Each structure stands twice: as C-alpha cells, then as structure tokens.
Amino acid sequence: MENQEEKGLSIIELFNLLLKNWLLIGLSTVLVAAIAGVYAFVIATPMYESKSDIIVQVESSSELGYDYTTALRLVPSIAEFMKKDIVLDDVIQTLGLETTMSTAQLRAGLTVTSSNTTFFVYVSYVSDDPEMAKLVADQIVASARKIANENETFSSFKDKISDPTTVAKLGVQTSPNKPLLLIIGVLLGGILGVGIVLVMELTNNTYRTKEELEADFDLQVLGVIPSFEVKEEF
Amino acid sequence: MKLFSKKIESNYSYLVAKEAPTSFVTEQLQKMIVNLEYANVDGQYKVVQFTSSMQSEGKTTLISNVAYLLATRGKKVLVVDLDLRRPKVNRIYSAINKDGLTDYLLGKIDKKTLIRKSEDNIDYIISGEKTSSIVQILESQKLKDLFEDLKHDYDYILLDTPPVIVVSDALLINRIADGVIFIIAHGQGKKSMVKEAISSLTRNNVPIIGLCMTQDKVTKGKKYGYTYKYYSND
Numbered sequence: 001m002e003n004q005e006e007k008g009l010s011i012i013e014l015f016n017l018l019l020k021n022w023l024l025i026g027l028s029t030v031l032v033a034a035i036a037g038v039y040a041f042v043i044a045t046p047m048y049e050s051k052s053d054i055i056v057q058v059e060s061s062s063e064l065g066y067d068y069t070t071a072l073r074l075v076p077s078i079a080e081f082m083k084k085d086i087v088l089d090d091v092i093q094t095l096g097l098e099t100t101m102s103t104a105q106l107r108a109g110l111t112v113t114s115s116n117t118t119f120f121v122y123v124s125y126v127s128d129d130p131e132m133a134k135l136v137a138d139q140i141v142a143s144a145r146k147i148a149n150e151n152e153t154f155s156s157f158k159d160k161i162s163d164p165t166t167v168a169k170l171g172v173q174t175s176p177n178k179p180l181l182l183i184i185g186v187l188l189g190g191i192l193g194v195g196i197v198l199v200m201e202l203t204n205n206t207y208r209t210k211e212e213l214e215a216d217f218d219l220q221v222l223g224v225i226p227s228f229e230v231k232e233e234f
Numbered sequence: 235m236k237l238f239s240k241k242i243e244s245n246y247s248y249l250v251a252k253e254a255p256t257s258f259v260t261e262q263l264q265k266m267i268v269n270l271e272y273a274n275v276d277g278q279y280k281v282v283q284f285t286s287s288m289q290s291e292g293k294t295t296l297i298s299n300v301a302y303l304l305a306t307r308g309k310k311v312l313v314v315d316l317d318l319r320r321p322k323v324n325r326i327y328s329a330i331n332k333d334g335l336t337d338y339l340l341g342k343i344d345k346k347t348l349i350r351k352s353e354d355n356i357d358y359i360i361s362g363e364k365t366s367s368i369v370q371i372l373e374s375q376k377l378k379d380l381f382e383d384l385k386h387d388y389d390y391i392l393l394d395t396p397p398v399i400v401v402s403d404a405l406l407i408n409r410i411a412d413g414v415i416f417i418i419a420h421g422q423g424k425k426s427m428v429k430e431a432i433s434s435l436t437r438n439n440v441p442i443i444g445l446c447m448t449q450d451k452v453t454k455g456k457k458y459g460y461t462y463k464y465y466s467n468d
Binding site for chain 1 (some may be wrong): 250251254258259262263265266268270273292296336415416418420421422423424425426428429432442443444445446447448449450
C-alpha cells in the first residue's frame with residue numbers, strides 16, 4: 001500500500017510538473033486571455049458616462065445665520081427627487097426620447113448621489129452614446145430645476161437647486177475596462193491551466209515509478225530504462 | 235513527447251546499447267541485465283518471454299538491446315519474434331519478413347534457414363509470412379518441440395510477444411516460456427489494466443521473473459549524475 005508521503009508532491013516535483021506542462025498552461029492562458037480580449041474589444045458595448053452636479057441652496061432664514069439643518073435634510077431629498085418619474089418623464093419629453101427609451105430604461109443608466117457632509121448632489125448618466133450621456137445628464141438637472149420651481153407639489157424645493165456646478169461633458173468611456181479584463185483573463189487562464197495539470201496529475205492512475213510497482217506487485221523490478229532519443233550522428 | 239516515441243518506434247534498428255555504450259540508458263540496461271543474471275543464477279530461465287499490457291510499451295526495443303548486451307557478455311542469445319500479428323524483430327535487423335517461423339512450422343524451410351545471424355553475432359528468428367491461424371501455430375506441438383530443441387543451443391532465448399490485453403497470444407506463448415519479463419511503460423497503461431494483465435499471466439503457472447519499466451521520464455538531475463560524468467571523462 002502506498003502511504004501518503006509517497007503520494008505527496010514536493011515543491012521541486014510540482015515545479016517540474018508545471019514546467020513539463022508549460023505548453024498546456026500557456027495555451028490555456030492565451031485562450032482565456034483571448035476570450036477576455038475578444039469580449040473586451042469586440043463583444044462588449046462600450047459605455048460612456050457624463051457627470052453633472054448641483055449645489056443645494058442654503059438660505060439665511062433666521063438671525064442665527066444659515067439654516068444648515070434644513071439644508072442637510074434637503075440634500076438627500078433632492079437627490080431622491082431627481083430619480084422620480086416626474087423628472088425622468090420630463091427629461092424624456094424634452095429630449096424627445098419617447099420612442100426610444102422608457103422611464104425605467106432611463107433610470108437604469110442614472111446614478112444620483114449625495115453626501116450628508118456636503119450640499120452637492122452628483123448626477124451621472126451612462127449610455128452607449130457619449131452624446132446622449134451628456135444630453136441626459138444635463139437635462140436631468142434642468143428638468144429637476146424646472147419642476148422644483150414650477151410644480152406646486154415641490155414648493156419646498158423651490159429655488160433650492162442651483163444651476164449646474166459642473167456642466168456635463170461628452171461621455172467618457174467607463175466600460176469595458178479593457179486592461180482589467182485582459183489581466184483577469186490572463187490570471188484565470190493561468191490558474192485554469194495549472195488546475196488542469198494538477199487534476200490530471202492527481203487522477204493519473206498509471207505506473208510511473210519503481211516504488212509504485214514494488215508496492216503493488218510482489219515482483220522484482222529488474223530495471224528502469226529511460227526513454228531515449230535516436231541520435232543519428234554517424 | 236509523442237514525437238519522440240514515434241521516432242523511437244520507427245527506428246528499431248537503432249541499438250542504443252551499441253551506439254551509445256556509455257550513455258545513461260545503456261547503463262540502466264546493464265543494471266537490468268545484472269539483475270536478470272542474478273535472478274537466473276541457476277540458469278532456469280532459458281526461454282524468456284517479454285510482454286506488456288498494451289502495445290508500444292517498448293518490448294522490441296528492450297529485447298534488441300538486452301540481446302545485444304547479453305551477447306557482449308558472451309552469452310549465446312536467440313531472439314524470436316512471436317508477435318505474429320505485428321512482427322517487428324525483422325526491423326531490428328533490417329531483414330525482410332520472409333522465411334520465418336510460420337514458414338518453418340509449415341515445413342517450407344529447415345531449421346538452418348530459419349535461424350539467422352545478425353552482424354552483432356546474435357541469432358534471431360523472424361515471424362515469417364502472415365497467417366490467420368495464429369492460435370493453432372502457437373498451440374502446435376511442433377513449436378514446442380522446436381523450443382525444446384533450441385534450448386540446448388542457447389543461454390537465452392528471448393521471445394517478443396504481443397501485449398496481453400489485446401490478444402490471448404501472450405498467454406499461449408506462456409506455455410513455451412520458462413519465465414516472463416513484464417514491461418510497463420512509464421505512465422502509459424492504467425494500473426487496473428496492468429494488474430489484470432499480470433494476474434492473467436500468473437494464472438498460467440509460469441513465473442514472472444520481474445518487471446521492467448521502460449520509457450521512464452528522467453529528470454535532468456538524475457540523467458547527468460556522477461555516473462555520466464565519470465564515463466565521459468575517459
């Protein structure tokens with residue numbers, strides 16, 4: 001019977017094993033990296049992001065100075081408000097996107113964030129068209145301002161949304177992240193290759209050493225003859 | 235790796251023991267012969283059958299080299315091709331497969347024509363014309379008588395036989411042999427298959443002299459050990 005020690009792989013053996021199977025590991029690396037590359041450069045639709053932001057206006061409503069407390073509550077509310085259907089529908093209407101985009105689709109590309117330590121609200125819109133990303137990001141702010149100022153329901157937001165503090169620029173490509181995808185492809189391919197080699201090694205049930213033969217048969221091993229190449233030097 | 239074995243297969247006439255007498259391979263072959271000689275100290279194994287579980291495990295290559303080395307040790311050696319399905323011994327000695335064993339058993343030629351001599355002074359018998367009645371030939375009394383007769387003239391009669399798993403020939407040849415050397419190529423046959431082959435041989439009550447591993451993959455460290463350097467100095 002074989003004991004565990006004989007079955008184990010030493011670091012050197014492991015290294016030799018990997019070295020011996022370099023071709024397989026290399027192939028797997030190249031293959032997976034190529035798949036990642038094809039995905040990143042050919043298949044994946046490039047997405048562009050445009051950013052805009054506004055500042056929530058703070059009023060000096062009392063002798064004590066600026067009313068920061070109310071303003072700080074307003075910031076998340078306005079951020080939330082910008083994602084509401086009423087704003088998005090107005091964006092769609094203004095830009096004439098009724099035929100191409102639904103409110104839900106528009107919302108899917110939209111991110112509105114605010115922080116509770118500043119009065120800024122950040123709007124970003126991701127689209128496969130850089131021009132569209134810019135238009136929508138700007139229009140979100142414009143529509144939000146318009147509705148806040150005109151609609152009675154949102155009277156508390158009136159004059160609270162500033163002009164854009166950052167005007168949206170032509171969308172910048174954010175995805176796919178080509179270098180990252182390639183690196184992941186190379187790493188995954190390498191790991192996959194090494195994994196395959198190790199699994200092949202572990203599941204190999206052939207005789208490869210004299211000791212394995214001696215362990216399984218009560219017979220003498222007369223010789224271990226190396227494989228050799230035919231040298232034709234004469 | 236596969237390319238190398240192809241190259242070896244197609245070059246049966248290349249005798250590593252002769253062309254590279256100081257090589258590591260030859261040294262390992264010598265070791266095997268020493269072991270065989272020790273196992274055969276009483277000379278009870280005259281007719282030695284070489285077989286394996288599968289095809290292309292290096293039987294013929296091993297036999298040709300063992301025969302050569304035994305001959306250089308002053309032994310009278312006869313190599314017989316009993317692989318009537320895929321004869322190869324003729325290729326070792328670059329002979330045409332004509333006037334061989336089957337022809338002798340059919341009475342076409344006499345014993346004198348049957349036994350040929352190689353340039354290295356090794357006697358050999360080739361398989362002869364292909365026949366479909368292989369089982370009958372191997373079971374024939376005439377074959378048995380021939381070997382009883384030949385035993386008187388030689389120190390070693392080495393039999394090249396088909397693999398055990400593929401056809402039953404090897405088990406029939408077992409009747410003629412005094413002992414078996416079972417060849418296992420490094421990392422080729424499944425363990426279960428090798429075990430099955432060996433157990434089917436032991437059922438025939440012919441002793442297995444020993445095992446021999448061929449086509450061993452030697453790591454560089456082992457290959458260029460002190461022995462190699464020692465020999466290359468002279």
